[in-house]
Amino acid sequence: MKRREKPTDGSLATRREILQQTGKIILACSLPALPGFRPGLLRAAPVSSRPLTVGILTPSHCAGPYLLARAEGFFKAEGLAVELRRYSGTAQIAADLIGGRLDFGQLVTPLAFAMHTGAKPFVAPTPMVVVQITGTNGGALMIGNHSKIRGPDDFAGKTVAIHSKLMVHYLLFVLFLESYGLDYRKDIKFQVVELDKQVGALRDGKVDAIIMPEPSDALIEEQEYGKVYLLTKNIWPNHPCCSLVATRRRYDADPEEVKAFSRALTLGALAANEPDRRDGLIDMLRNQPGLGYDILPRSLLQRAFTPGRTDFQPFPYQSSARLIIEIMKKQALLDARVDDRTLAGEVFLSGLSREVMRELGATPPDSDYRVEKVLGRLKDYGA
């Protein structure tokens, strides 16, 4: 059944449902210690004996579900051995995915389309799939204290740091500037800075603004290096940020294994998305040594993972893919001849995600499409 979803808060399941489901899962994870435990409540046996390699970006909010799934034993519950590899840039993850050195990767969503179509900076298409979304919202445009930027017009002539042009946050910011009559190609100087160097660049006044995922935005606020100009969710509510990406080849090689991985990760995302579990998420992250979370104050992470500001809705809507493709084409990041619907259908595995969620007892959206709202305009791509 395909019907249009309300573009409200984007929640896929009621809070009560999620809590009930997560409780079951956690109970299952703790069962081994109890008499009569049967592993494989969700899955009877592991599908793979070798560990799955997964590239994640830390510290980013979208890495939360991976780490939570690992910490909570969701991967183990699926019979999966998972190795999470830390990356500081999506380009390396993309390269390792293409090179087959990773089974899965946490990528900024538009990157998957660029890889799939062989758009710049890729020289050849690599069919990719987005299994699920690992983070929604969670980005912000931050203004440095030294900057004179107060209104949209003030961005003219200023330097803005990004870590990739293929990040949703960047696409949205460009949309925002254009809506105020600025030519992002001429008026703004975008400077690509690695993720872990962006805060320093803003603090030292090398750039006027940066576009960053959490918790770096909260860090800037807490340290008073700058302030929030706009949260990306204000431009596009519930927009996808990073996704669980795999090559089509890897998917095709073992769809069940991918599905199992997605099940564990979806469970992690659903748990992380639950407001009541945010504190647990934060504690878990701060207990992960060497990933960058442990050095951040708890209050900072609380600010970063405030529900509504940073969320983890896993379902990959086709409409979201269509909107991203449309924006990418508009900004010449994709070939204009690419068919939006086809590309979205090839890359976004909305059906798989729906199945996973149903298996988890959650309530997935009936339709792959929802009415997207960006800069106050509604985008209805039909069914």
Added chain:
Amino acid sequence: MAPEGKIAALATRFGNLGFSTKVLLAVLVPALLICLGLGFYMTERVGRDASQRLDEKGQTVRNLLVKISAVPLLTYDYEVLDEYVKEVLRDHEIVQAVILGRDGRPVTTTSGAPLALDSKNYRLFKGQIRHLEREIGQVEVTVSLAGYRQAVRDDLLFLAAMLLVLLVGGLLVSLIISRAVSRPIRELAGAMEQAADGDLTVRAVARSGDEIGFLALTFNQMLSQLQTRDQALADHRRHLEEEISERRQAEMRVLEQREFLDSVMNSLSHPFYVIDVNDYTIKLANPAARLGQLNEITTCYALSHRADHPCDGVRHPCPVAEIRQNRVPVVVEHVHYDATGAPRYVEVHGYPIFDAQGEVVQIIEYNLDITERRRAETLLKKILETVDDGFVVIDRDYRILSANRAYCEWVGKAAAQVIGGRCHELTHALERPCFDDGLECPVHQVFATGRPARATHRQVRTSEEGVTRVVELKAFPLRDEAGQVTSVIEIVTDISEQVRLEEQLRQSQKMEAVGTMAGGVAHDFNNVLQAIMGYTELLGQRLEADSPLRRYLEMILSSATRARDLTRAMLTFSRKQVSEPVVLDLRELLVGLEKLLPRLLGEAVELEVRIAEGDFLVLADRSQIEQVLINIAGNARDAMPDGGLLTINLDRINLDAADAKARGYGEPGTYNVIAIADNGIGMDREVQAHLFEPFFTTKEVGKGTGLGMAIVYGIVKRHDGYVNCYSEKGVGTTIRVYLPQLQGGRVDPGAALATTLAPARGGSETILLAEDNPEVRQMIIEVLRGAGYRVIAAENGEEAVALWQKNREDIALLLFDVIMPKLHGKAAAEQIMAQGGQPPLIFLSGYSENHIHRQGIIEPGINLVQKPVSAQDLLRKVRKILDAAGPNL
């Protein structure tokens, strides 16, 4: 009508209202006022609260919208904004909410009911939507005031209902009270009216045991007491009326006495007071006391002494204090001040006034103004104390009753020692009266004859041991009322100085005679010298230049010249010398004198002459100025018997008016100063004071004439100069002679020398010579003829006139001796002038100036040649006069 009047009228009207009405008003009016006040307060409070609540709501909603609308507005999420607006409009008091974009246009589609927005029914709240301080839009929220108005209306209705209840309740309460209270009061009032009409038998009915009943019983008791007291009052009144009548009569008598006393006091021309002895206040005063003009003055010391406290009794006794202490009348003298503040001498007569216990309570003071009397006494006393003559009053026992300062000084005793002493003891140191020792006593004569008498005594003053004073005593009788001489006033005048001056005058006259004699001798001597000098010069002209005899002639001429100078000095001593002022350079004079003076000073005295730079020209007689210096130098020499240094300084000073005033002499101008200083014995002040007086000398008798410095003084004065002396005993003396600098005058020393030394030019004119002395006449004839002149000579004036008549056409110059037998030179000249002759005239004089003046010869413009004169000088004078007269016609 004024507001106060209206209030009074209202109060009167209220007072006239019945008791029930008053009660009704007393209950209802406050109740009404309270209700109204409460109502207004509550209405205002409710309204204000409602208004405030509306404001808070509007502001809250506006602020909320401002806060939450920023990001949606920035990101064009108008749908969300619409939802915000809808949510806000759910409040029925918020009738409109609009969110405006940057361009001021609404971005929300929902805004609420369209309104005719007027401030009467709605309140608008506006706010700016800001994102990072930048305005990106606006919020307008409109709140309806309908709810607020409804709340106020509800409150008013509630209050009106409350008011109605209170009014009705108050009305009922007041009616009950008035019925219960007013009836017994009305009955009591009726009884009071009856009693007020004089019926004290009436009684009120006590109907109840409350306050009104108690009032009725009390009223009845009061009436009973009134009846009793009414009778007593009537008796007392009769007694009072009798007493008042007697008191009025007594007051009338006192008033009459007072008027009499006032008329007596007013008639007194002197100040009269009654003063309280305790506080010095003036209780009574007559018009002469000036209290009418000084009504603020209440005490005797303020009135009389301009003081703020009583007299201290030091300067003069205070009559109030004296009487209070001694209780007897006093008479004291005070200085009081009149209305103009001028001091007046007053004789104060004070009399005590005693009270019944014999204590002094007041005094009567009566003041007599004795200012004029005191002034006259003071003046007389001052006169007597000022004069140098002694005044003394002596009684018949020759005791001194009064003596002035001069007398006390004369006898050298203090006044206290003099008064009461005997005159012969004090002035003659005699134990018995002086006349007993044969002295002529004017006091004794006055007592004996009753007429004034005088005498001269030689007395020795106690304070001046060994100095005999001459006093003139004049005595006058002082008589009593019966005409008897009771005492004598004696005037003692010291005439010692007068006697001394008289002696000096006699000496002066003697010297004048000596001078006159000297002048006469000098005249004759001059003629002799004239002949000697003239012939010597003539002889010299005829001798060969290298004749050995010429030396003898020069010695003769030198001796004759010295003799001439001595003669002139003699004439100067006797002040009879004719002054011949010429332009004189003092430098040249001093240079000449420097050679002459060593001889005068002797070898023991060293001479030092210092002359400053410049010319020192004066118009002066050379020989007189030389005389001045010689006299001063002579005194200096005598002051240095053992030798010393004599310094003569010549300098010039400018004397301005201030200098002249400071020195006490001189007119402002430039003076040449010759200062002659010695380091001799010096002079004391006494000698200095008399230095320039005639006949004053400190030299031994026979050595000094006492005229040297007097001559100096006289000569300098005649030259309009000044002379002063500075001397210290044992150090030396400096005499300074100031001679006025000749203004514009200049002498050419070379020319002067040439004039003096060049041989005189002769001439061929005819000169009529009149000279009685044959030697002199012949000498002059020889000199003039020797120079080429034709000379017609006469022995006297008559002959001269006769010769003039014969030779008038030829005579070019008259050369007449002043003093001649038969006809003096001047008279002869006048006769010649009278006959139309106008020849130039030269007088020759060897006689005294005094004599010449007496003859009236010397007049300005007349040429005079002082004999003896050298041949050359005579010829120069003759030639000069002839040249000045021009060619002889």
